[in-house]
Amino acid sequence: MMDLDAIRAATPGLATGRIFLDSAGSSLPPRVVTDTMITHLRREAEVGGYRAANERSDDLAAVKTSIATLIGTTADTIALSDSASRAWADFAYSVPLAPGDRILLSGADYASNAIAALQRARQTGAVVERIPSDSTGRLDTAALAAMLDERVRLVSLQHAPTNGGLVNPVAEATRIAHGAGALVLLDACQSVGQLPIDVTELGVDAMSATGRKWLRGPRGTGFLYVRDELARTMEPARLDLRSARWVGHGEYRLVEDAGRFEFWECDVAARLALGAAVDYLLEVGPGRAYTTVAARAWQLRETLPELPGVTVRDLGTEHSGIVSFTVDGHDPERLRDQLADHGVTVTVSHAGSTLFDMSERALPAVLRASPHYFVSPDELDRFVATLAELTR
Structure with a gap:
């Protein structure tokens, strides 16, 4: 049983009394995350960044171990990054492409991924195609x-999109893609921290994720998982003295694991705080967290359609903790701002973020509510009541 009172007490952002429903954007961190970050920044101010980092070298290494524990892998397959988009691009830009090669994107793919794929195609003569x-x-x-054919080099899969509760069949799609020899890159930005993920079971070659959403970590953090055998053979598009060693006047040697996708300079305080966030989730119990998020989202999917004019827009047969909806006759942005004035935080997902899907459904924007496990059922009832009052 999850101790909701203790979890809420450990989340300073809830002390304002606001109902927070935007963990799909940037969640509220537990106190240990902000304390970890601030403590290290203060130590840097006392002794300088180099010494402060050296003092925490074991703790920095442990961040990868914690992430690996959460997603079912080993620390040497993890590269720390400053965002999910950077992690995704670091891998995608390192896949060799030639004229006529093909990149396949899922229909729910995020704008950053699509833009990067289109740029790679423009640079190399490859083509980008959408999977129906x-x-x-x-x-x-x-x-x-x-x-699929022998020209498909990369298949991009979106585990859970930013604009709704869809969950894609990643393991099945990966098996199919591997049958044709294609690499599979999974965007797990909206799933790590709220859905069970075991990269061995999913079988993906690489996976990107962020710290600031469902993991409840700080902004400016993320990570890239790269399958062990691939991590030891793939050369990233960019290198520095962290990802490789300068061993001769005309020679460098890559590090032997996924660390070859890292750069030396980083926000040490943020990475330590990311580790604190992952450790907090491991202590809460990932299974309990996932079950509670699913229950909160289910509550909204049951109650929102009872309001006149409200349509829940989530697709799929299995759902994440993101609930997207529209209200007839109400502009999503204006309604978001009205809810904010009444102490409720939701956000809006625009067509430009998931252009394939939103264009196909003729949706210019949707409201998005994403309750984490720290949100109480009573708060969800109050949110629905507030929405009813505003749209009456």
């Missing part, structure tokens, strides 16, 4: 199988 969705909105695995 099935009748439920999930990635169509049969259509993926039909698209």
Whole structure:
């Protein structure tokens, strides 16, 4: 049983009394996360950044161990980054491409991924194609199988999109892609911290994730997982003295693990705080956290449609903790701001963030509520009541 009172007491952002429903954007960190970050910044001010980092070298290494424990891998397959987008691009830009090669994107792919793929295609003569969705909105695995040939170099999968509660069939799609020899890059930005993830079971070659959303870590943090054998053979598009060693006048040697995707300079305080966030989740119990997030989202999917004019826009057959909806006759941005004035934090997801999907459904924008496990059922009832009052 999750101790909701203790968790809420350990979350300073809840002391304001606001109802916080934007963990899909940037969640509220537990106190230990901010304390860890501030303590290290103060230590840097006392002794300088180099010495402060050296004092915490074991703790920095432990961040990767904690992440690996959470996602079912080993620390040497983890590269720390400053965001999920940077992690995704670091891998994608390192996949060798030639004219005529193909990059496949899922219909729920995020704008940053699509833009990076299109740039890579423009630079190399490769082409970018969309994988169709099935009748439920999930990635169509049969259509993926039909698209594959020896020219497909990279398949980009979105585990859970930013604009709704869809969860894609990652393990099945990965098996199909591997059958044609393609690499699979999973964007888990919206799933790590709220959905069970075991990278061994999923089988993906690489996976990007952020710290600031469901992990409840600080902004400016993220990580890249790279499958062990691949991490030891792949050369990143960019290198520095962290990712490689200068061993001769005309020679460098890559480090032997996923650390080759890291740069030397980083925000040490933020990375230590990311480790604190992951450790906090491990202490809470990932299974309890995932179950509670699912229950909170289910409550909203049950109660929101009872309001006149409200349509829940989530696709798929399995759902994440993100609940997207529209209200007839109400502009999403204006309604978001009105809710904010009444002590409720939600956000808006625009078509430009998931252009394939939103264009197909003719949705310029949706409201997005994403309750984490620290949100109480009573707060969700009060949110729905406030929304009813504002849209009456």
